[in-house]
Amino acid sequence: MTRTIVAAIDGSPASRSAAGWAAREAELRGLPLTLVKAWEPLPDRLAAATGSDPATLEHWSGRVLRAVAEEITGRRPGLEVTERLIAGRPAEVLPEAAAEAELLVLGSRGLGRIGGFLVGSVGQSVVASSRTPVVLVRAGETGADEFLPAAPAGGRPAFRPVVLGIDTDRPGEAVTAFAFEEAARRGAPLHVVQSWALPPYTVHAVAAAVDLYEQYTREMAALLTETLAPWREKFPAVEVVEVSRTGGAADHLLDASAEASLVVVGRRIRRGALGVHIGPVAHAVLHHAIAPVAVVAHE
Missing domain, CATH: 3.40.50.620 (HUPs)
Structure with a gap:
């Protein structure tokens, strides 16, 4: 076909x-x-x-x-x-x-x-x-307002960034590939947003909370870098901006959508489930993002 x-x-x-x-x-x-x-x-x-x-x-x-x-x-x-x-x-x-x-x-x-x-x-x-x-x-x-106000004279319009929401515990290959390909196709930077929460045991370690937070921040940022390393190698022309923050994934993606040309999120394929299932993060982004939203199914 x-x-x-x-x-x-x-x-x-x-x-x-x-x-x-x-x-x-x-x-x-x-x-x-x-x-x-x-x-x-x-x-x-x-x-x-x-x-x-x-x-x-x-x-x-x-x-x-x-x-x-x-x-x-x-x-x-x-x-x-x-x-x-x-x-x-x-x-x-x-x-x-x-x-x-x-x-x-x-x-x-x-x-x-x-x-x-x-x-x-x-x-x-x-x-x-x-x-x-x-x-x-x-x-x-x-698509007109996906371009930056000052596009290069005589050249291709400069696209606003593509935003990818990623779960480093279960990164969807299809979702990540889609986002990198869209950024490469547009000649746009790719902003990869990772959200995480502190482990439950930190609430019982008030005295060490600051040290634990800083340690976990470094570990999660390093995990994001490690996850993206093969994709950076595959798409060397794509400028990648890594954003690793604690808090709700949907909130961070919605904030990033304000300056994006496209927001990319994943939807895990559910076999045998009844009714409409999109996932809470994708659902929130679909309803409230300012930019166009791509939902990519993955295993």
Whole structure:
């Protein structure tokens, strides 16, 4: 199957922003863009009661899809754009439609520069079930404000940093690889954020608390450096900034998102679990980060 970037379209301003972001990402990767519109036929009883015609619903869904495609090709004439109209529940058909894609991009209603995202049930379900990396893009975000104000004259725009949240106890290889590749592709620095907590026994050692804190700070910073060493070697051109702090991981990532072009977090794959499971850190970042957020599934 042809490698591609998939953007989900529903006609909302958020999905149009997602399509614009996905188009720019497709150009960065040298890949075509596939726009997907899922339309859900009404149940027969409800369709009969309202007089709704499935053919009409499909027709209007197709018009929405074509309008977005024309908008993108008008702005990026060199980009290959294809359209796919799929019948079914979006939460079910979108992960399947993007199963062989490199990236699935969704829109998310923005709550403003302070509030961040509002991720609906469909978006959460897609994030929780997709094996393909999923990026959530706010309404009004097309990628333009991912660049630094003073881009090099005559050169490529200078991207803001990519931020990676990492758990050094269980670092996800796929998550780390994704973040390094995105930073390399953008020519942007990569800020790697590690959060940790002091061991419980330190509360009983008040007299030595300062020494223990300093010792643990050094140990955790060294662990982060050790974890990233092979990735630095693999991506020598990427400027890596290591941030190792005590406290909540979500809080530190949200702070870092204020100056980021993309925040990358992991989602552990859970087999046999019922319901929507994203993880508390990814959930918090999805709902409140200012920058676009990439959620990468990993073992």
